[in-house]
Amino acid sequence: MDPQSRPDPRPRLASLFDAVAETYDATGVEFFGPIAGGLVSLLEPRAGERVADIGCGRGAFLLPAAEAVGPSGRVDGIDLSPAMAASASAAADAAGLAHVEVAVGDAQEPALPEASYDVLGSSLVLFFLPHPAEALAAWHGLLAAGGRLGVSTFGPQDDVWHAIDELFTPYLPPQILDARTSGRSGPFASDAGVEALVGGAGFDDVRTVTHDLEVRFAGAEQWHAFSWSTGQRAMWAAVPEDARADVRAAAAALLEGARVDDGSCVLRQQVRYTLGVRRG
Numbered sequence: 001m002d003p004q005s006r007p008d009p010r011p012r013l014a015s016l017f018d019a020v021a022e023t024y025d026a027t028g029v030e031f032f033g034p035i036a037g038g039l040v041s042l043l044e045p046r047a048g049e050r051v052a053d054i055g056c057g058r059g060a061f062l063l064p065a066a067e068a069v070g071p072s073g074r075v076d077g078i079d080l081s082p083a084m085a086a087s088a089s090a091a092a093d094a095a096g097l098a099h100v101e102v103a104v105g106d107a108q109e110p111a112l113p114e115a116s117y118d119v120l121g122s123s124l125v126l127f128f129l130p131h132p133a134e135a136l137a138a139w140h141g142l143l144a145a146g147g148r149l150g151v152s153t154f155g156p157q158d159d160v161w162h163a164i165d166e167l168f169t170p171y172l173p174p175q176i177l178d179a180r181t182s183g184r185s186g187p188f189a190s191d192a193g194v195e196a197l198v199g200g201a202g203f204d205d206v207r208t209v210t211h212d213l214e215v216r217f218a219g220a221e222q223w224h225a226f227s228w229s230t231g232q233r234a235m236w237a238a239v240p241e242d243a244r245a246d247v248r249a250a251a252a253a254l255l256e257g258a259r260v261d262d263g264s265c266v267l268r269q270q271v272r273y274t275l276g277v278r279r280g
Contacts, residue, residue, distance in 0.1 A: 008130055010106065016234050017057075017266040021083035023229035025058050029222065031215055035152055035271050036060035038211055042273055043083045043150045045069050049118040052142055055107045055125030059088040065121065066080040066097045077111060078105025108135050115144050123152045126197075127188050128231070136201035143278040149203055153188055155210055155270030164223075164251045164267075168235040169241070176234055194274045203276030210272055217265045220252035254258045 008016045017024070025032045045051050045068040053062045056077030077100065079085040085104045092100035105111055107122065108129050120139055139149065149195055159164070187193035188248040191208040199206045217223045228236060239247055258265040 010080060013128055016231065017081035018083040020229050020233050021081060021087055025060060027222065027226045027229050029215060029217060029226045032057065032060045033144050034213060037064060038271065039121050039150050039152050039273060040064045040068065041100060042209060042275060043119050043121055043148050045119045048072040050116060051075040051110055051119040051121065052117045052124040054110060054120065054139060055079055056088045056102060056159050057084050059091045061123045062088055062100065063091060063095060063120045066092065066100045071099050073099060075100045076108055077102040079163050080106055109138060110142065112142050114141050117143050117147055119148050121150050127153055131216050133197055133200055136197055140202045140278055145278060145280055147278045149276045151274050153194055153272045155272045158268040160254055161267040163267060167247050167250050168239065171238045172235060173238060176238060194272060198274050198276045204279045206276040208272060208274050211269055213271050215267050215269060219265060220255050223251065223255060224248060
């Protein structure tokens with residue numbers, strides 16, 4: 001299907017992430033935090049800088065970025081999901097980060113001030129957007145001269161994780177834009193593809209850094225809870241209820257192939273960080 005002809009996924013995505021907001025990044029699995037932390041480390045926000053977090057979720061990038069810039073800086077976060085935005089705002093308040101402002105906002109067309117940020121980070125968001133190239137062009141306009149962009153997306157998975165995700169493929173309608181499915185073709189299938197998107201939006205000094213993340217699950221039960229707490233919930237929703245037990249059992253059998261000496265199951269996911277600079 002031509003991406004331009006797909007139904008706008010944003011209403012569906014807002015509802016999806018509202019539904020998972022309570023348990024998102026809260027199942028005891030180290031995933032979103034390490035990925036966003038890697039992005040913060042690469043972008044190196046400094047004291048007094050202004051940061052935009054596009055698609056802030058519950059604050060995995062937002063909060064460490066705010067700690068880095070300190071009270072002399074500022075961090076603005078937006079998320080399409082009102083529940084996610086509320087969670088991130090509450091987390092910032094609880095941490096005493098008065099220089100953080102979170103609002104409901106659209107990553108595709110962010111209503112943020114032009115040429116106002118030194119750093120723009122977006123972790124695991126770009127592949128969900130209906131028009132990623134246009135979004136990146138809009139993000140370019142938000143940065144001041146010399147401002148730094150960083151986005152995280154997914155590279156290859158290990159064979160077990162790939163096989164588990166393939167269990168859902170027969171049930172997925174073509175309109176589902178999911179991190180796991182959209183990353184296997186088009187620009188998100190390679191470092192060069194994402195770099196071309198970023199460079200085409202006007203960024204200079206575009207480069208990629210990759211990291212192989214080990215994700216540890218206590219077992220099949222924790223994997224199941226984790227999968228329902230993320231965007232993968234949409235994939236579960238596409239599976240007929242009378243087929244879900246079979247998918248779950250097949251996933252549990254595959255996870256046995258990832259079991260390590262301490263009894264946990266370890267899956268590996270490459271994380272791609274694409275970085276660029278606005279020169280003018």
